[in-house]
Amino acid sequence: MKYVTIQHTGDHTIAPRIKAKKTASAVKRICAVDAKSQRYSRDQKRQAKVRTDCNVTNGFIKASFLPKLKSPKNWKVGKNHVKTERDFYKSLSQLSEYYGIEVMQVTQFKYPYNIALSLSDAQIKLQSKISEFEEIRVLQVEDKTFLTTEERYNTRGILYYIPVVPLYRMLKNRERKRSAQLLLSVCSYLYHIASIPYYRQEHSFLHWQYEMLKDWIIEDDYSEETSNLREFEKANWIGAYMEQKIYNAKNLDLFKQRLTRFKANDLFDTACLQVAEKAFALCKQYPNQSIFRNANLREAEEEEREETVGMETYISFWADGKGWLSTQLEESVNNHLQEYSTMEEPTIIKRFDQTPIPEGSLDFEKKLFALIEELAEILNYH
Numbered sequence: 001m002k003y004v005t006i007q008h009t010g011d012h013t014i015a016p017r018i019k020a021k022k023t024a025s026a027v028k029r030i031c032a033v034d035a036k037s038q039r040y041s042r043d044q045k046r047q048a049k050v051r052t053d054c055n056v057t058n059g060f061i062k063a064s065f066l067p068k069l070k071s072p073k074n075w076k077v078g079k080n081h082v083k084t085e086r087d088f089y090k091s092l093s094q095l096s097e098y099y100g101i102e103v104m105q106v107t108q109f110k111y112p113y114n115i116a117l118s119l120s121d122a123q124i125k126l127q128s129k130i131s132e133f134e135e136i137r138v139l140q141v142e143d144k145t146f147l148t149t150e151e152r153y154n155t156r157g158i159l160y161y162i163p164v165v166p167l168y169r170m171l172k173n174r175e176r177k178r179s180a181q182l183l184l185s186v187c188s189y190l191y192h193i194a195s196i197p198y199y200r201q202e203h204s205f206l207h208w209q210y211e212m213l214k215d216w217i218i219e220d221d222y223s224e225e226t227s228n229l230r231e232f233e234k235a236n237w238i239g240a241y242m243e244q245k246i247y248n249a250k251n252l253d254l255f256k257q258r259l260t261r262f263k264a265n266d267l268f269d270t271a272c273l274q275v276a277e278k279a280f281a282l283c284k285q286y287p288n289q290s291i292f293r294n295a296n297l298r299e300a301e302e303e304e305r306e307e308t309v310g311m312e313t314y315i316s317f318w319a320d321g322k323g324w325l326s327t328q329l330e331e332s333v334n335n336h337l338q339e340y341s342t343m344e345e346p347t348i349i350k351r352f353d354q355t356p357i358p359e360g361s362l363d364f365e366k367k368l369f370a371l372i373e374e375l376a377e378i379l380n381y382h
Contacts, residue, residue, distance in 0.1 A: 080143075081112070084140070084145045085111050087144055087145035087146060088118075088146075088147070089118075091147040091352045091353060091354070092122065094352045094357075095122065095147050095149065095352045096122070098350075099130070102125075103118065103121070103122065104121035106118055122136055122147075126149065130151060132152060132154075132362045132366075133149070133150075133151055134149075134152040134347075135150050136150075137149075137150070146353035147352045148351050149350045149352075150349050151348045151349075151350075152345050152346070152347045153362045153365045153369070155343070157343070158314070159314045159330070159333065160314055160376070161206075161315075161317070161321070161376065162317045162375060163318060163319065163376065163380060164187075164238065164239060164242040164243075164246075164319065164320075164379075165234075165235070165320040166379040166382040167180060167183055167242060167379055168238050170183070170382055171245070178258075178262060178269075179262075179272040181258055182258050182259070182262055182276040183275070183276065183375070183378070183379070184251050185255040185258055186275060186276050186279040186371075186375060187375075188246050188252050189252060189255070189279050189280075190279075190317075190372070190375075191317070193252075193288065194289070194290060194291050194368060195291055196315060196316065196317060197315065197317070199239060199316055200240055204316060205310075205312050205316065206318055206329075209332055209333060210232070210319075210329065212332065213325075213328055213332060217232070228325065231323060231324060231325040232325065234319075235319035235320070235325060238319065239319055246317075255276075258276075259277065268378075268381070268382075271378050272378060275371065275374050275378060278374070282367055282368060282371060286364045289364050291311070291346075291365070291368055293364070294347055294348055294362065295344055295346065295347075296347050296349070297310055297311075307342060308341070308342045308343065308344050309340045309343045311344050311346075313337070314333075315372070321379075322380070346365040348360045348362060
């Protein structure tokens with residue numbers, strides 16, 4: 001898979017990520033950007049290695065060490081620290097009850113070290129309990145101190161692009177027509193309800209990418225490259241045709257009927273049936289949920305928005321995952337992503353300030369991204 005190098009701007013240090021090696025596969029994976037989005041993490045610095053000049057007792061090896069104190073500069077001992085400490089532990093109590101974790105007893109430690117220990121302990125316990133847990137923060141707004149947590153779905157730097165040209169070929173193939181109709185219902189669900197962008201829509205990111213590449217080819221003087229205009233023409237007219245098919249709401253009305261009447265004749269049909277069943281179950285469980293429901297980029301500061309890749313850049317329908325055009329498009333997208341420092345991902349921020357905490361999870365996103373990846377693999381195989 002290919003990764004894009006996205007540099008993160010901030011005070012935290014990030015351990016370098018290892019690039020995945022390419023492996024042969026019967027089913028082509030959906031393409032990936034050149035690097036996973038980097039995100040805030042705990043301090044990666046370690047203590048310098050020191051070797052004693054004499055033997056020590058075995059008991060030293062069994063000892064546990066408390067974390068280094070790193071508290072905010074404004075956490076100063078004074079007349080106001082009593083309220084800060086009280087607010088903090090009220091918030092921590094609400095957080096521990098919500099997530100069902102047991103807080104560490106730190107009564108023997110003084111302020112602010114007791115708070116640093118409590119934060120470190122809560123961070124470790126939440127990371128082990130919640131796979132999407134990202135970080136815990138202490139906020140001080142005016143004279144009030146409270147905790148917030150961030151849960152984030154890791155998209156792994158993958159381009160979640162669903163090809164429609166293979167589906168077009170399936171619809172024209174008698175042996176694959178029924179399985180193609182199943183996948184057509186899946187695509188209609190993703191288009192209408194999950195709000196996956198379509199590359200023929202003028203406001204979409206990929207529409208701009210396709211048009212930019214086409215202009216580049218037209219302006220080029222080499223006849224060999226100019227001949228590739230046929231791929232653009234094919235991508236355009238098949239894309240327009242398939243959008244009409246996918247847009248047809250009858251695909252959603254007939255979804256259940258197509259599922260119950262479908263009989264798999266081989267492994268490919270079985271794979272189509274399985275992905276359709278997952279999509280149908282997801283549609284019933286989350287009938288009105290969009291993939292962008294937990295995209296928080298619009299709420300971010302203007303400077304942060306300018307440095308962040310929006311979700312619409314790496315989630316979309318596109319023409320095909322094979323051929324010269326897809327290779328050029330993938331390279332163009334990767335070059336575009338190089339200009340940004342971070343990638344927007346589905347995120348939930350919960351605030352523990354004694355107010356009611358809205359229920360929310362990333363279960364829908366986990367299932368939907370897995371569905372898109374599986375669907376793209378099936379279509380890229382055909």
